[in-house]
Structures are given as C-alpha cells and as structure tokens.
Amino acid sequence: MSFEVRQQDGVAVVGLTGDVDLQTSPTVRQKLLECLDKHPKLVVDMSNVAYIDSSGVASLVEAFQVSRKKGSDFSLAAVSPAAMRVLSLARLDKVFNIHADVNSAVAAKG
Amino acid sequence: MNQSSSEPDSAAAANTGPAEIKDHLALIAEMTREFTATHTLDSVSMKALERITAFVGAEASSMFLLDADSGELVCNACFGPVNITGLRLPPGTGIVGRAVQQVQGQIIRDVRKDSDFGALVDAKTGFSTRSILVAPMALGSESLGAIEIINKTGGDGLFTRNDLMLLETLTRAAGLAVHNIRLAERIVERERERHELELAAEIQRDLLPAATSHDFPVHGINIPARAVSGDFYDIIPLADGRIWFSVGDVSGKGMNAALLMAKTTSLFRCLAKSAEHPGQLMGVINSELCETNSHGMFVTMVGGFFDPATGKMRLCNAGHEPPLVFDWAKQSFLPLPADTPPLGIAPDIMGHDGFPNIEINLRASSLYIFTDGLTEATTFGGGMLGIDGARALIREHAEESADLRLKSITGAVRVPGKSLHDDLTLLIVEDSGEPAPAPVEVAPGEDDVHEGVIARIRVPATPDRLKLIRASAEQAAVFCGADKAWTLDLVMAVDESCQNIIRHAYKGVPEPGDIVIDFVREGDSLAVLLMDFAEPVDPEKIKSRDLNDVQPGGLGVHLIKSVTDDARFMPPPAGVGNLFKLTKRLPAKVN
Numbered sequence: 001m002s003f004e005v006r007q008q009d010g011v012a013v014v015g016l017t018g019d020v021d022l023q024t025s026p027t028v029r030q031k032l033l034e035c036l037d038k039h040p041k042l043v044v045d046m047s048n049v050a051y052i053d054s055s056g057v058a059s060l061v062e063a064f065q066v067s068r069k070k071g072s073d074f075s076l077a078a079v080s081p082a083a084m085r086v087l088s089l090a091r092l093d094k095v096f097n098i099h100a101d102v103n104s105a106v107a108a109k110g
Numbered sequence: 111m112n113q114s115s116s117e118p119d120s121a122a123a124a125n126t127g128p129a130e131i132k133d134h135l136a137l138i139a140e141m142t143r144e145f146t147a148t149h150t151l152d153s154v155s156m157k158a159l160e161r162i163t164a165f166v167g168a169e170a171s172s173m174f175l176l177d178a179d180s181g182e183l184v185c186n187a188c189f190g191p192v193n194i195t196g197l198r199l200p201p202g203t204g205i206v207g208r209a210v211q212q213v214q215g216q217i218i219r220d221v222r223k224d225s226d227f228g229a230l231v232d233a234k235t236g237f238s239t240r241s242i243l244v245a246p247m248a249l250g251s252e253s254l255g256a257i258e259i260i261n262k263t264g265g266d267g268l269f270t271r272n273d274l275m276l277l278e279t280l281t282r283a284a285g286l287a288v289h290n291i292r293l294a295e296r297i298v299e300r301e302r303e304r305h306e307l308e309l310a311a312e313i314q315r316d317l318l319p320a321a322t323s324h325d326f327p328v329h330g331i332n333i334p335a336r337a338v339s340g341d342f343y344d345i346i347p348l349a350d351g352r353i354w355f356s357v358g359d360v361s362g363k364g365m366n367a368a369l370l371m372a373k374t375t376s377l378f379r380c381l382a383k384s385a386e387h388p389g390q391l392m393g394v395i396n397s398e399l400c401e402t403n404s405h406g407m408f409v410t411m412v413g414g415f416f417d418p419a420t421g422k423m424r425l426c427n428a429g430h431e432p433p434l435v436f437d438w439a440k441q442s443f444l445p446l447p448a449d450t451p452p453l454g455i456a457p458d459i460m461g462h463d464g465f466p467n468i469e470i471n472l473r474a475s476s477l478y479i480f481t482d483g484l485t486e487a488t489t490f491g492g493g494m495l496g497i498d499g500a501r502a503l504i505r506e507h508a509e510e511s512a513d514l515r516l517k518s519i520t521g522a523v524r525v526p527g528k529s530l531h532d533d534l535t536l537l538i539v540e541d542s543g544e545p546a547p548a549p550v551e552v553a554p555g556e557d558d559v560h561e562g563v564i565a566r567i568r569v570p571a572t573p574d575r576l577k578l579i580r581a582s583a584e585q586a587a588v589f590c591g592a593d594k595a596w597t598l599d600l601v602m603a604v605d606e607s608c609q610n611i612i613r614h615a616y617k618g619v620p621e622p623g624d625i626v627i628d629f630v631r632e633g634d635s636l637a638v639l640l641m642d643f644a645e646p647v648d649p650e651k652i653k654s655r656d657l658n659d660v661q662p663g664g665l666g667v668h669l670i671k672s673v674t675d676d677a678r679f680m681p682p683p684a685g686v687g688n689l690f691k692l693t694k695r696l697p698a699k700v701n
Contacts, residue, residue, distance in 0.1 A: 004115055019577060022609050022612065023574050036329060053602070
C-alpha cells in the first residue's frame with residue numbers, strides 16, 4: 001500500500017496504490033484525515049486500488065464526513081469496477097462525489 | 111309546445127283557406143322528409159330556412175342550437191342578407207332566449223315595443239329588425255334551440271298565428287333531426303371508445319406473462335372484471351435459475367387503473383433484472399410512482415424471487431393482502447407478516463429502513479398470492495369468500511396440478527353469466543421438481559477433510575494474512591470456472607467474513623488463534639466454511655447495518671449477504687469455536 005500526494009491546479013490529488021483492506025485501511029484513514037487538515041480541495045485517485053473492503057469504505061466515509069464538516073471539497077476519481085461494486089452494494093455510490101478520472105475531478109473544483 | 115303570443119291580437123289569427131293549407135302540407139311534408147333523412151344538419155338547415163323564409167315572405171331567418179355546456183344559444187345556420195352563423199347569445203338573452211326559456215312561440219310585430227329585444231346584433235351587422243317570429247325547438251323536456259324568422263314582407267307585413275303554427279311544425283321536424291344526428295354521433299363515439307378499450311385490453315393481456323409449462327414452479331391467472339384490469343402479475347425467469355414474480359393491485363378500476371398497472375408492471379419487469387433484492391426493488395418502484403402524480407391512486411404489491419435450486423424465497427409485501435404459505439405435509443398455513451404501506455403514496459414512507467424482505471424456505475410448501483378480487487368475491491352461497499374461504503379452497507384443491515388449481519379456485523367464485531365486481535388475480539409458487547438434496551448441515555471436523563473440498567487454508571487470524579486469503583478464494587473460484595464478477599463477489603464475502611473473525615471473534619484476545627477455511631464444491635454451488643477457535647459469538651449481535659445511516663463500520667455483514675445466496679452460522683464441530691458457512695451458486699454456464 002502506498003500513498004502519495006501531489007498538487008494539480010490548486011487541488012491536492014491523493015494517489016492510493018494497492019489493496020485497501022483491514023490491514024491498510026487504518027493508514028489510509030489517518031493519511032486522508034491529515035490531508036483534509038492541510039488541503040481544502042481533495043481528490044482521491046483510486047485508479048490503482050484493485051480491492052477495497054468494508055473497512056476501506058469506512059475510511060472513505062469518515063474522510064467524506066470530516067470534509068463536510070470542514071466545508072472542504074472531497075471527491076473520488078477513477079474508481080475501478082471492483083471498488084465501485086462495493087460502493088454500490090453499500091449504496092454509497094450516490095453519496096460520494098465520483099469522477100471518471102483525476103483531470104475531470106480537478107476541473108470540477110475550478 | 112304551447113302556442114301563444116306576447117302580443118295577443120285577434121287579427122293575428124288570419125283565416126286559412128284550403129289552398130293555403132295544401133301549400134303548408136306540401137312544405138311540411140317536404141321539409142320533414144329532408145330533416146329525417148339527413149345525417150348532417152347544416153345543409154338541410156340552410157335549405158329549410160331558405161324555403162320557409164320564402165314561403166312566409168320574410169327577409170331573414172336563423173336557427174339557434176343550445177350549447178349544453180355553456181347554456182348559450184349558438185346560431186348554426188341562417189338565411190338572409192347578414193350572416194350571423196356562429197353568433198352566441200348568453201342564456202335567456204333576447205326574444206329567442208325568452209322563447210327557449212319559456213318553451214313558447216313568440217310573435218313580435220314591432221320589436222321596439224319589446225323590452226327583451228336586444229339591438230346589439232343590429233348595431234353590429236347594420237341590419238334593421240322590425241318584427242320577429244320565433245318557435246322553440248324542444249324534444250320532450252329537453253330544450254334544443256329555436257328557429258326565428260325576421261321582418262315579414264309578404265301580405266300585410268304582420269306575422270300571423272298561422273305563420274307561427276307552420277314554423278312550429280317545421281321546427282319540431284328540425285328538432286327530431288338534431289336529436290337523431292346527435293344520437294348517431296354518440297353511437298359512433300361510443301363505438302370508437304369500445305374499439306379503443308378492446309385495443310387497450312389486448313395490449314394489457316400482452317403485458318401478462320405467457321402461461322407457464324406444468325413443471326414450472328410459478329403459475330398465475332388474471333381475470334379482469336371489466337375489459338381492462340387494475341390487477342397484474344408477472345413471472346420473470348433469470349439466467350441464473352432464479353424466478354422473479356409479482357402480484358399487484360392498483361386502487362380503483364377502469365382505464366386509469368389499467369394505465370397505472372401498465373406502468374408498475376413495466377417498472378417491475380425492467381428493474382427486476384438488476385435488482386439486489388425485493389425490498390430494494392420496491393423502494394425504487396415506490397419512488398418512481400411517487401415522482402409522477404397518480405391522482406390519489408396507489409398500488410399494493412408483492413414482489414420477490416424464488417430459487418428452485420435451493421427452495422429459498424425472498425419477497426417483499428407492500429401493503430398487499432398477506433400471501434399464504436401452505437405446508438403440504440402439515441396441511442397448515444403459515445401466515446406471512448404484512449405491515450408495509452402500499453407503493454405510490456410517499457417517497458420516504460419507509461424511512462431509512464426501506465422496504466423489508468421476508469425470507470422463507472418453500473420446500474414442500476406452496477405460496478399463494480392473490481388480490482382482494484378473490485377474498486371479496488361473492489360465492490355461490492351469496493356471501494363474501496373471505497380469507498377463511500380462500501384457505502378452504504386451497505385445502506380442497508391441494509392435490510390438483512397448479513394449472514388446474516388456478517382454475518378451480520378462481521372458478522369457485524365466478525357465478526356463470528355474471529361478471530366479477532373486482533379484478534381477480536392468483537399466483538402460485540411451489541417446488542415443481544424433485545426435492546433438492548438437503549443442505550449439508552453436518553460440518554466437518556477440524557481435522558477431517560470434507561468430501562468435495564477443493565482447498566483448505568489455515569492462517570493466523572491477523573489482518574496481514576487477508577491478502578493471502580483473498581488470493582486463495584480467488585483461485586478457488588477460478589478453479590470452479592467462475593467468471594470475473596462472480597469471483598470478485600466471492601473474494602469480497604470471504605474477506606469480510608474473515609474480518610469479522612479477526613475483529614469480533616478474536617476481539618481482545620492477546621494471541622489470536624487461526625482461521626481454517628475450506629472451499630467445498632456442493633452441487634452447483636461453491637461453499638466456503640470458515641472456522642475459528644475463539645469463544646462462540648452471538649450471531650444476533652452481528653447485524654447488517656442501516657444502509658441509509660452513513661456511519662463508518664458495520665457494513666461487512668451487508669456485503670456478505672448481498673453477494674452470497676446463503677450465509678449463516680452453523681453448529682461447530684468439536685474443537686472449533688465458530689463455524690460460518692457461505693454458499694454461492696456458480697454462474698449458469700459453469701453448471
């Protein structure tokens with residue numbers, strides 16, 4: 001599991017790589033919350049996340065809730081079909097702001 | 111029609127000689143013949159007005175017909191120097207209005223002396239009205255309009271009682287023609303409506319599923335009380351072997367109920383193919399129905415699916431009459447809960463919980479879903495059948511084939527020669543084939559490898575082994591020939607189950623023990639047996655989370671249930687703490 005943050009047009013893009021499971025989700029959760037402290041606009045690039053389990057989804061939900069409280073902008077980009085399956089089973093696909101790719105997610109934050 | 115005059119004057123009653131009578135009769139005979147033979151009023155009216163104006167010797171004439179909606183008198187034909195066709199007179203206006211209201215002929219020799227005379231028309235047209243003769247047109251007590259003749263020029267220039275009598279006679283013939291034409295129009299309109307209704311009924315019949323073969327597990331029948339029905343049922347077999355079914359009843363009858371029925375059954379058919387479970391499907395249909403105004407109509411509906419391979423059924427009842435489950439062996443009925451409101455009333459009617467599912471095993475039982483057309487039907491004895499009557503009929507015909515049973519039960523409430531007073535629908539779901547082998551209830555011991563085991567993996571119950579467990583599950587699925595999506599779902603279910611062992615079963619244990627996982631091929635399914643060595647957990651405490659409540663955690667059980675056909679705790683063998691079993695049917699092409 002790796003975690004990297006880069007800037008693109010004033011938006012922080014968080015690239016996750018690897019499986020987000022019970023093993024890795026505590027780190028993902030902590031890193032996402034840290035990023036939300038620093039950046040008002042955040043896009044999570046999910047293109048390299050092949051698998052996400054319920055604990056990983058819970059980390060995303062928590063980050064989403066914190067972003068709402070802070071009034072910051074939080075969205076997901078390039079969600080793989082496998083991850084989308086979990087999100088839709090959890091009926092969260094309509095809750096999260098999901099974009100097809102990072103560029104459109106960044107552009108949407110104008 | 112009372113003949114009278116607003117200006118009684120003995121001079122008006124001129125003598126009528128034989129020659130004049132002969133002429134009158136000839137005119138009456140001719141006009142009556144024309145009026146009774148016509149199918150279009152306008153041309154005949156024009157001709158009649160022209161003839162009578164000439165005959166009496168006057169300047170102009172017009173026919174007014176009563177507009178039933180507005181009460182106005184509308185000029186539909188006229189003869190003379192000024193065309194007033196289309197002129198509308200408010201109810202009771204002018205001398206014509208008075209004639210129609212009082213149903214009395216009017217002879218006005220000098221309009222200036224009549225307070226009802228409205229000079230408006232003259233002012234508009236430039237015509238100068240001096241005298242008027244009006245005969246009201248009526249049929250029985252129904253006012254149809256009137257015919258007026260204006261400005262007599264012949265003779266002494268004054269309208270006579272004979273003129274009025276002649277006009278009244280002709281007006282009566284015109285009234286008959288108006289009546290006949292309207293009747294003919296109504297018949298044509300009714301015939302058109304009947305034809306449209308027949309077409310609607312035909313399309314509606316096509317919306318119902320075709321009759322199923324005798325060995326198919328689901329059978330239905332729909333008998334509309336009128337041409338079209340507010341009831342519906344549907345049967346949708348899926349590629350994976352499951353069969354979706356529905357029975358619904360739209361509040362109300364007739365065409366509007368039929369249209370709402372068509373909408374609901376189309377939504378069901380379209381959405382069932384991708385729905386996760388019946389409760390979710392009902393929720394979607396409910397919001398769709400609420401989105402468009404259904405004018406106070408709503409739908410009660412039972413929808414669900416049956417899996418003939420396992421005998422399991424999941425259904426959701428939205429405000430419908432509770433279905434009955436009849437146990438063949440015990441000859442008894444199992445009541446199904448029903449306290450969910452109907453569809454189409456309010457989008458958020460079920461709050462955060464959505465529409466609940468009912469799960470039952472239908473082995474050796476039959477499910478009967480029916481509309482109130484059955485329970486509220488009148489029996490031969492005269493009383494209402496009621497739910498007890500329905501139960502008695504089901505018992506009485508239990509030995510018959512499903513096809514025959516549908517006919518026997520519905521036939522029992524149909525009095526020959528009488529139509530039903532409500533639409534009647536009945537659906538039967540039951541096992542048709544041989545009972546499937548009972549699910550393996552005896553779990554293998556920790557050390558004894560169960561027959562059909564594809565693979566066994568034993569790992570410490572720690573998060574860092576989950577990736578390894580997922581890889582094993584993936585390979586077991588691939589070994590069974592499963593496709594990518596199926597494999598992904600199995601991996602998810604196994605991962606989430608192991609998470610529960612790590613997080614709940616071994617919770618607070620300083621040195622967690624192992625997880626043993628057996629992947630077992632069971633008929634057309636892949637079973638996964640997950641064993642741990644912790645203290646037994648109380649399954650009641652592990653519940654699916656409330657999905658609409660966006661809170662972290664608690665999602666795992668929901669995911670497991672969503673992607674497997676069965677997931678449950680089983681009695682653990684000796685030495686094992688908990689045994690959790692997942693069963694997932696392999697895709698159709700593998701079987």
